[in-house]
Amino acid sequence: MTAPTDRDLILRARRGDGEAFGELVTRYQKSVFNVCYRMTNERREAEDLTQETFLRIYSRLDTFDLEREFGPWVRRAAANLCLNHLESQKITAELDDDRDAGESSQPESVVEVRERSEQIRVALASLPAHYRAVVELRHYQDLSYDEIAGELHIPLSDVKSHLFRARKLLAEKLK
Amino acid sequence: MNHLTDETLNEYLDHELADRASAETHLAVCADCAARLAALQALFAELDSLPEEALSRDLAARITPRPSLPAALPRWLTLTATLQAALVVIAIIAAAPFAVDLVSPYLVTVQMPSLTEIVVQFQSQWTTWLDMLSTFRFPAMPQLPPLEISSLMLMIMLAGVSILWLVGNGLLLRKQA
Numbered sequence: 001m002t003a004p005t006d007r008d009l010i011l012r013a014r015r016g017d018g019e020a021f022g023e024l025v026t027r028y029q030k031s032v033f034n035v036c037y038r039m040t041n042e043r044r045e046a047e048d049l050t051q052e053t054f055l056r057i058y059s060r061l062d063t064f065d066l067e068r069e070f071g072p073w074v075r076r077a078a079a080n081l082c083l084n085h086l087e088s089q090k091i092t093a094e095l096d097d098d099r100d101a102g103e104s105s106q107p108e109s110v111v112e113v114r115e116r117s118e119q120i121r122v123a124l125a126s127l128p129a130h131y132r133a134v135v136e137l138r139h140y141q142d143l144s145y146d147e148i149a150g151e152l153h154i155p156l157s158d159v160k161s162h163l164f165r166a167r168k169l170l171a172e173k174l175k
Numbered sequence: 176m177n178h179l180t181d182e183t184l185n186e187y188l189d190h191e192l193a194d195r196a197s198a199e200t201h202l203a204v205c206a207d208c209a210a211r212l213a214a215l216q217a218l219f220a221e222l223d224s225l226p227e228e229a230l231s232r233d234l235a236a237r238i239t240p241r242p243s244l245p246a247a248l249p250r251w252l253t254l255t256a257t258l259q260a261a262l263v264v265i266a267i268i269a270a271a272p273f274a275v276d277l278v279s280p281y282l283v284t285v286q287m288p289s290l291t292e293i294v295v296q297f298q299s300q301w302t303t304w305l306d307m308l309s310t311f312r313f314p315a316m317p318q319l320p321p322l323e324i325s326s327l328m329l330m331i332m333l334a335g336v337s338i339l340w341l342v343g344n345g346l347l348l349r350k351q352a
């Protein structure tokens with residue numbers, strides 16, 4: 001017996017089949033989690049956001065166009081959810097600014113950045129939230145400028161300026 | 176010779192540059208711009224190299240979407256709905272003779288004797304039964320006063336039950352949505 005296609009599972013999940021939706025979660029949870037992890041650099045938070053993404057997706061399953069691919073759709077939804085989550089946290093983060101400034105002025109050896117991938121994650125996490133979203137969609141989801149503008153509801157000029165500025169900041173941090 | 180802008184280099188690597196040929200012509204002869212492009216390319220490669228991490232727990236087991244409506248209804252709501260249905264049936268049966276009372280004069284003028292006869296017969300039978308029922312006393316509790324139900328009381332009860340019914344169904348439908 002061959003495994004059911006995403007399309008079959010979606011149709012079954014739409015009719016309330018929880019098991020079918022569970023199979024979709026099994027198939028895509030890792031890639032969705034990695035979107036959230038790159039965006040937050042917080043494991044626990046990323047797992048919670050992954051769960052939240054799937055719950056939202058489930059309630060919007062009727063709006064999904066079956067001609068398109070399910071994976072990219074869920075991952076874009078995850079990127080958007082993370083962006084909203086980070087933006088809503090911004091106020092709290094700004095209150096903690098003094099403490100953060102103290103930490104980042106410490107020398108690298110004290111911060112103990114062991115691996116290069118860890119350095120990349122830290123660099124990504126240091127970007128403003130909307131820069132992170134644009135980098136995620138361009139570099140990891142392979143979206144075009146136009147598609148990113150549509151996904152994040154921002155003008156094309158903002159997509160470019162956010163992306164180019166983000167890359168400049170990343171290059172400086174990863175020297 | 177004008178060097179390529181950062182924007183042009185970014186768009187070139189993103190495959191979003193309309194005029195790739197003239198950028199390539201410049202890159203072929205300008206070491207500075209070629210070096211800037213190489214640095215940007217290296218950053219792209221670094222971002223690509225980031226490995227995917229595994230989850231610490233399986234979310235499929237945790238994410239169980241709410242099952243379909245009947246099973247999801249809380250017990251109190253199911254009980255309320257059943258109680259409502261029972262109340263309404265009782266109210267309709269109890270109110271029937273009084274409703275007939277109100278309607279029967281008009282029925283007579285419309286000249287539908289057969290139906291009216293049946294209704295009136297049913298009414299008298301029903302009211303006798305109701306009379307018996309309202310004056311019924313338990314032998315063990317002789318002190319209980321006889322029950323007196325006016326038609327106004329019944330109307331009010333019926334209205335109350337109808338409102339309960341509507342509110343209950345509203346709750347049910349909202350739950351479904």
Ligand SMILES: [Zn+2]
Nearest residue numbers: 178179205208
């Ligand atoms: Zn040049």
